[in-house]
Amino acid sequence: MRLQELLLLPAILIPTVQAIFADDAYHVDYHWALVGQPQQHATFFQQPFAGSKASLIYTLSAHNVLAAINPKDGSVVWRQLLTPSTNSSQTFLAAGEGQDTLISAVDGQVAAWSSSDGRMVWEKQLGTSRIKDAEIIDFEDGKQASTSKDAIVLMEGETPTVMRLNGATGKTKWQFADTSGDVPFQLSSSATSVYYIAHHGTFLGGYKIKVSSLSPVNGDKLDSYTLSSDSEVSSPESILFAGANTASPLLVWADKAHKVLKINIIGTKGVASFNIENKGSGEIERVTVHAPSRITSLPHFLVQYQTSLSQWAEVYHVDVNKGTISKAYDIPNMSGNGAFSTSTVDANVYFTRVTTEEMIIYSSASHGIVGRWNRKVLGASTEGDAYPLYGVTEAVVRSNTAQAVRSAILFSNGDWSLLRNGESLWTRPEALASTLSAVFTSYPEAETLAQQLDIEGHQNVVSAFIHRLMRHIDDLRHLPTWFQSLPTNLMASFGGATISPDSIKKDSFGFGKIVILATARNRLIALDTAAQGKVLWNVDVSSIAPGSKLTAPQLTSLPNGRVQITDPRLSTPIIVNALTGESNNLQSDIVTTVPTGQFSTVVEYTLKDGELQGHIFGRPDEVVWQFKPLDGERIHGIAARPLDDPVASIGKVLGDRRVLYKYLNANLVLVTGVSEITSTASVYLLDSVSGNVLYSASHRDVDTTRFIASTVSENWLAYSFTSASSSVGSRGHQLVIAELFESSLPNDRGPLAASGNFSSTDPSSTVGDISKPYAKSQTYHIPEEISHMSVTHTKQGISSRQILAVLPQSHAVVGIPRQIVDPRRPIGRDPTASEASEGLMKYAPNLEFDPKWYLNHKREVFGIKNVITTPSSLESTSLVFAYGLDVFGTRVAPSFTFDILGKDFNKPQMLLTVAALGVGVLVVAPLVKRKQINARWTT
Amino acid sequence: MRISLSALALVPTLLLAAPQPLTIYTSPVSSTSNTPATLLTLNYDPTTLSAEILSYNPPKDIPSGDPKATSSPLTRIFLNNPSSSPSVATSILSFSPTYQKTLILHVDDAGEIYHIGFATSGRGVQSPPNKAGNGENDHSAAEDEILVEVVKKGVGPQVHFNKPVVLNKEGKVEGKEPEKSFIQKYWWAIALFLLIQLVAGGGGGDEKK
Incomplete structure (x- = not known):
C-alpha cells in the first residue's frame, strides 16, 4: 500500500x-475590442500631435469609452474606460487644433489625455455638479503658451459656473458664477470673448435665450443680451446648434413644427429668419446644422433636413463684416436617409454627403460637386437595410477635385464603418457593445444527428436497427460530395491549412457554434465562433415584432437551430432561425412550459420586492415558499446551478481508495445578501423546490459597495467579496469555496444511503437528517x-x-482550476502521502x-x-x-x-514513418524467410 | 420575575430576548382558498436559542399511499412574523405519523428568526432534544410528534494566515540560530578532499618512481 x-x-x-x-x-x-456607439458631437479626425502626417479618429462613445481608432484598419490605438458615478446623459470631448492632448468631461470629472498614447495628463474632480459643456479656447491671448490651449467648462448646479482651466495643469484660472437662476445651455467662444448661453422660461411656456459674454482673460461679465425666442423655443431641445470656435459663432433654433429657422450670430443682437420649405416627402423629423470647427475656416455652414423618406440640405454664408447671413445654394433632395459631415482643407469648407448608394462631396463656396462615388457593397456585409446616421469626414482636395475622402459613418444597425471614396475599408460592429443577453446555439445539422442517435438509444433493438439502417441509406446521398471534397480535405489536413474564416464550419468537434446576442439597441446579432466571431447577421427586433423594445431579454436555444427570445416588453416570444436571422413565429414552436414529463409539479422562483418567491410554474399566485433576509439586509445576487450540469462521478475518491459522496441536488440556488448597516455579507444555499436552507454563512466587515460574485455547480459553490479594513483584518479581496458532501465520513452515504431517489418535498423514510449536507469550506485572499x-x-x-x-481592474478573464481551490487542502501542515496522491496541496x-x-x-x-x-x-x-x-x-x-491531437502533431512524419516501416518489412521479410528456411535445413 | 425586570431596566435590548410565542401555520398550495391552519404553537427563547412546543395539530385527511407512486399535493408551512413571513413547502404526506418530523428555525447571530425549514426522516433510535406529544389525538400520541431545531446562521470561513514573524527587542527573529560559517558547514567536504589528495597524490608519486 x-x-x-x-x-x-x-x-x-x-x-x-x-x-x-x-x-x-x-x-x-x-x-472585438469595442468602444460602443460613437457620439456625433464627440467624434472627430485629429492629428495625434502637431505636425503629424496621419490623423486618428477620436471618440467618446455612448458607453463612456474614450478611444483613438486608426482610420486605416479600424484597430483601436488606445482606449480608456471612463467610469462616471452616475449615468450622465451628456459627455464631452474637445481637442484644440495642433494639440497633443484631448479634454474629456464626464459627469463631474474633467481630464486631459495624451492624444498619441492615451495617458492621463491631468484630472480635475468638480464634486457632485455635472458638466454641461466643455470647450477649448482656440485663440491666443498672449499669456497662454501655444503648446496647451486652455479649456472652458460649464457646470450645472445651484449656481451654474463657467471655469477656465489651464490646459497644461488643469488648474482653475478664473470662474464665473451665474446667480440669475437661468438654466445653463452651452458655451461658445469667438476671437474676443467667451459666450455663456443660458435660457430662462417665460410665463407662456417658451424659453428666451440669454447670451452673456465673458472676458476670456479674467472671466468678468462684459455684456449680456436676451433673444426673444420664446415663440419658437418650447424646450431646450429646440435649439439646434450653438456653434463653437468658428470665426463667427452661431446660434440656430427652429420652431417645433419645423416651419421657420432662426439664426443669430453670437455677439450680435440681430436674428436672421428663414422659412423652411419642405422639399421632401413626409414631415420634417430632424434638422441638423453642420458647421466647421476650425477658427480659420470660411464662415459657411449647412442645414440638413431629414424626413422619414428623404433628405436635403441648404448651405448658408455669413458675412462677418456686415453681420448678415445669406443662403448660398441648395443641395438637392434625395430619397432615404443620409449623413452630412463637414471637413476643412486650409480655409475651404467641404460638405460630404453619404447615402445608402452614394458618397458626394460639395464645396461650401458653390454648388459644384467636387467628388462623387458610388458606394461599393461590402463583400461580407451585414449592412442589409441599414442606413447612415451620422459621421465625420476628412478630405484631401486639390484644385477643386477631391483626391481622397474618408468618412467614419455610424449606420443604423450599429456598425461603424470607414468609407474611402465610396469604398468600405473596415466595419466595427459597435452594436455588440450594448449586449444584454447571449446564448449559444448549435448548427441545425449537428443537432439532428444528436437527435437521431437519441431516438435510436431509446427504441428497442429491432426498430433501432431499422432506424439506423434507414439513416445510413439516407446518408448515402452525401457520398458523392464527400468523395469530391476528399482531396481538399486531405490537403487541408496535411498541409496544415486552416479553416477559411468565411465558411461556416460544421466541424466534427463541435467548436463551431452560433452565439445569438440581444442588445439594448433592439437588435439581434449572431456571431460564428468557428470564424473568429464573425457577425453572421444583424436584425432589428422591431422588424420582427413591430413596436417592441428589448429591456431584459431572455434567450433560449431550441432544437433545429432556433432561438427563442422572451422579454417583459414582448407580448409573445420571438423565434428566429440562428443561421439566417429570419423569424418563423409559429405558435406551436413557442416553449411556454418546461418539460413536465417526469415531474408532477414544477416550481419556479422569482425575486419580488426583495423577497425570493417560489411558486408553481406559470401560476405566480400559488406561492410555494418565500425567502427574505431579515430587515436591513437585501438580496444582492442569485446564482443557480446550471440546468444542464452533468456530473460524471457521484463521489470523490480519496487517496486511500475510500469515497466521499457528493451532495448532488439539481435545485441548488445560492442567494447572497448584504447589510449596509452591519457591513455583513451572507450566503444562503436554498433548495429551490422546497425553500429549505441547506447551508448558510455570514462574513463580517464586508465592503458592501463592491462586487460580490457567486456561482454554484456540481456539489460546490464559490463566492468572492471585498473585506473592509477593520480592527482584526485589513482590506482585501477574498474567494470562498464550499463543497457539500452527503456525509463527513468517507464510505458513508449518510441518510441517503438506502434510497434510490431523492425528493425535495416528499417525505423521506430513511433515518437521519437529509436536510443538512456536510459542508467543507475554505477562504483565500485573492x-x-x-x-x-x-x-x-x-x-x-x-x-x-x-x-x-x-477581473474588472486588469481587464481580464481568468480560469481558476477547481482542484487548486479545493476546500480539503490541509491547513498548517504538509499533506500526508494519501492526500498528496489526491493532488491536495x-x-x-x-x-x-x-x-x-x-x-x-x-x-x-x-x-x-x-x-x-x-x-x-x-x-x-x-x-x-x-x-x-x-x-x-x-x-x-x-x-x-x-x-x-495538437497542432504540433506532425502527420506527414507519421505517414512517412509508417511507410518506411512498411518498406522495411517488405525488404526484410524475404531475407528473414530465407534465413529461417536455411536454419531448418542446416540443423 | 424580579431578575428579569431588573435586566429589562438595564439592557432594553433584552426585551427582545424574552421568550417569544410563535405560531406556525400550514396551508395547501394548490387550492385557491388559502385558509391557514395552525400547525403548532411554540415558545422560542432567543437568548438560549431553545424552543418549547406548546401545541401541535397535524393536518388531517392525509392521503394514504406510497409517496413515490402518487403525486401528493404540496403544503406550505409558514411563520407569520411582522418583519418577514418565511415559508417552505413539503408534501402533505410528510405529516403522516410514519415519519419523524423536524421543524427547523434558522436564526441569525442575534437570535432572530430569518427562515424556517422542514425535514422528515424515518423513525430511528434518535433521542429527540425537544418534543411535545399531541394531546388531542390520543390514539397516535405516542408516535405523532414533531421536533423543533434551532439552527444558527453559520460563520463563513476565515483566511488561515501563516504564523506571524515575531521580532525580539533587537529587531531580530527570535529563536533563529546564527548562520553557520562556510567552514563549519562544509568541513567534512574539505577534509574528504584533503584525504583524497593525500592518498591519491602519494600513490601517484610512488608509481613514477
Whole structure:
C-alpha cells in the first residue's frame, strides 16, 4: 500500500493547469475590442500631435469609452474606460487644433489625455455638479503658451459656473458664477470673448435665450443680451446648434413644427429668419446644422433636413463684416436617409454627403460637386437595410477635385464603418457593445444527428436497427460530395491549412457554434465562433415584432437551430432561425412550459420586492415558499446551478481508495445578501423546490459597495467579496469555496444511503437528517476583486472544472482550476502521502492568479458583464463567451486536450514513418524467410 | 420575575430576548382558498436559542399511499412574523405519523428568526432534544410528534494566515540560530578532499618512481 502511494506521488508533479499555448493564442480565441456607439458631437479626425502626417479618429462613445481608432484598419490605438458615478446623459470631448492632448468631461470629472498614447495628463474632480459643456479656447491671448490651449467648462448646479482651466495643469484660472437662476445651455467662444448661453422660461411656456459674454482673460461679465425666442423655443431641445470656435459663432433654433429657422450670430443682437420649405416627402423629423470647427475656416455652414423618406440640405454664408447671413445654394433632395459631415482643407469648407448608394462631396463656396462615388457593397456585409446616421469626414482636395475622402459613418444597425471614396475599408460592429443577453446555439445539422442517435438509444433493438439502417441509406446521398471534397480535405489536413474564416464550419468537434446576442439597441446579432466571431447577421427586433423594445431579454436555444427570445416588453416570444436571422413565429414552436414529463409539479422562483418567491410554474399566485433576509439586509445576487450540469462521478475518491459522496441536488440556488448597516455579507444555499436552507454563512466587515460574485455547480459553490479594513483584518479581496458532501465520513452515504431517489418535498423514510449536507469550506485572499463568476461546462462532466472569474481592474478573464481551490487542502501542515496522491496541496492563505490562467493572454477585455459556457462535442473542451462592452470568446480544456491531437502533431512524419516501416518489412521479410528456411535445413 | 425586570431596566435590548410565542401555520398550495391552519404553537427563547412546543395539530385527511407512486399535493408551512413571513413547502404526506418530523428555525447571530425549514426522516433510535406529544389525538400520541431545531446562521470561513514573524527587542527573529560559517558547514567536504589528495597524490608519486 505504501509503495503504491509512493508510486502515485509523481502524479502531483504533473502540472494541473493547462495554459494557453502560443500557437493557440489568436486562433482559438476571438475578440472585438469595442468602444460602443460613437457620439456625433464627440467624434472627430485629429492629428495625434502637431505636425503629424496621419490623423486618428477620436471618440467618446455612448458607453463612456474614450478611444483613438486608426482610420486605416479600424484597430483601436488606445482606449480608456471612463467610469462616471452616475449615468450622465451628456459627455464631452474637445481637442484644440495642433494639440497633443484631448479634454474629456464626464459627469463631474474633467481630464486631459495624451492624444498619441492615451495617458492621463491631468484630472480635475468638480464634486457632485455635472458638466454641461466643455470647450477649448482656440485663440491666443498672449499669456497662454501655444503648446496647451486652455479649456472652458460649464457646470450645472445651484449656481451654474463657467471655469477656465489651464490646459497644461488643469488648474482653475478664473470662474464665473451665474446667480440669475437661468438654466445653463452651452458655451461658445469667438476671437474676443467667451459666450455663456443660458435660457430662462417665460410665463407662456417658451424659453428666451440669454447670451452673456465673458472676458476670456479674467472671466468678468462684459455684456449680456436676451433673444426673444420664446415663440419658437418650447424646450431646450429646440435649439439646434450653438456653434463653437468658428470665426463667427452661431446660434440656430427652429420652431417645433419645423416651419421657420432662426439664426443669430453670437455677439450680435440681430436674428436672421428663414422659412423652411419642405422639399421632401413626409414631415420634417430632424434638422441638423453642420458647421466647421476650425477658427480659420470660411464662415459657411449647412442645414440638413431629414424626413422619414428623404433628405436635403441648404448651405448658408455669413458675412462677418456686415453681420448678415445669406443662403448660398441648395443641395438637392434625395430619397432615404443620409449623413452630412463637414471637413476643412486650409480655409475651404467641404460638405460630404453619404447615402445608402452614394458618397458626394460639395464645396461650401458653390454648388459644384467636387467628388462623387458610388458606394461599393461590402463583400461580407451585414449592412442589409441599414442606413447612415451620422459621421465625420476628412478630405484631401486639390484644385477643386477631391483626391481622397474618408468618412467614419455610424449606420443604423450599429456598425461603424470607414468609407474611402465610396469604398468600405473596415466595419466595427459597435452594436455588440450594448449586449444584454447571449446564448449559444448549435448548427441545425449537428443537432439532428444528436437527435437521431437519441431516438435510436431509446427504441428497442429491432426498430433501432431499422432506424439506423434507414439513416445510413439516407446518408448515402452525401457520398458523392464527400468523395469530391476528399482531396481538399486531405490537403487541408496535411498541409496544415486552416479553416477559411468565411465558411461556416460544421466541424466534427463541435467548436463551431452560433452565439445569438440581444442588445439594448433592439437588435439581434449572431456571431460564428468557428470564424473568429464573425457577425453572421444583424436584425432589428422591431422588424420582427413591430413596436417592441428589448429591456431584459431572455434567450433560449431550441432544437433545429432556433432561438427563442422572451422579454417583459414582448407580448409573445420571438423565434428566429440562428443561421439566417429570419423569424418563423409559429405558435406551436413557442416553449411556454418546461418539460413536465417526469415531474408532477414544477416550481419556479422569482425575486419580488426583495423577497425570493417560489411558486408553481406559470401560476405566480400559488406561492410555494418565500425567502427574505431579515430587515436591513437585501438580496444582492442569485446564482443557480446550471440546468444542464452533468456530473460524471457521484463521489470523490480519496487517496486511500475510500469515497466521499457528493451532495448532488439539481435545485441548488445560492442567494447572497448584504447589510449596509452591519457591513455583513451572507450566503444562503436554498433548495429551490422546497425553500429549505441547506447551508448558510455570514462574513463580517464586508465592503458592501463592491462586487460580490457567486456561482454554484456540481456539489460546490464559490463566492468572492471585498473585506473592509477593520480592527482584526485589513482590506482585501477574498474567494470562498464550499463543497457539500452527503456525509463527513468517507464510505458513508449518510441518510441517503438506502434510497434510490431523492425528493425535495416528499417525505423521506430513511433515518437521519437529509436536510443538512456536510459542508467543507475554505477562504483565500485573492489579489483582485472579481466582478462575475461562472463555471466551465463540458459534455459529460468528466473533465475537471474551472471557475471563470472576470477581473474588472486588469481587464481580464481568468480560469481558476477547481482542484487548486479545493476546500480539503490541509491547513498548517504538509499533506500526508494519501492526500498528496489526491493532488491536495498545503493550504496557502494567498491565492495568486497564475499568469497561465489568464484566458485573454495579451488581449485586454473591457467591461465584461457576463460569461457563458457551453460544451463542445469533445469532452475535454468547453466553449467560453464573454460579453458586456467587449466581446471575447475562447475555448478552454481544464484537463488538457486529451481527446484531440495538437497542432504540433506532425502527420506527414507519421505517414512517412509508417511507410518506411512498411518498406522495411517488405525488404526484410524475404531475407528473414530465407534465413529461417536455411536454419531448418542446416540443423 | 424580579431578575428579569431588573435586566429589562438595564439592557432594553433584552426585551427582545424574552421568550417569544410563535405560531406556525400550514396551508395547501394548490387550492385557491388559502385558509391557514395552525400547525403548532411554540415558545422560542432567543437568548438560549431553545424552543418549547406548546401545541401541535397535524393536518388531517392525509392521503394514504406510497409517496413515490402518487403525486401528493404540496403544503406550505409558514411563520407569520411582522418583519418577514418565511415559508417552505413539503408534501402533505410528510405529516403522516410514519415519519419523524423536524421543524427547523434558522436564526441569525442575534437570535432572530430569518427562515424556517422542514425535514422528515424515518423513525430511528434518535433521542429527540425537544418534543411535545399531541394531546388531542390520543390514539397516535405516542408516535405523532414533531421536533423543533434551532439552527444558527453559520460563520463563513476565515483566511488561515501563516504564523506571524515575531521580532525580539533587537529587531531580530527570535529563536533563529546564527548562520553557520562556510567552514563549519562544509568541513567534512574539505577534509574528504584533503584525504583524497593525500592518498591519491602519494600513490601517484610512488608509481613514477
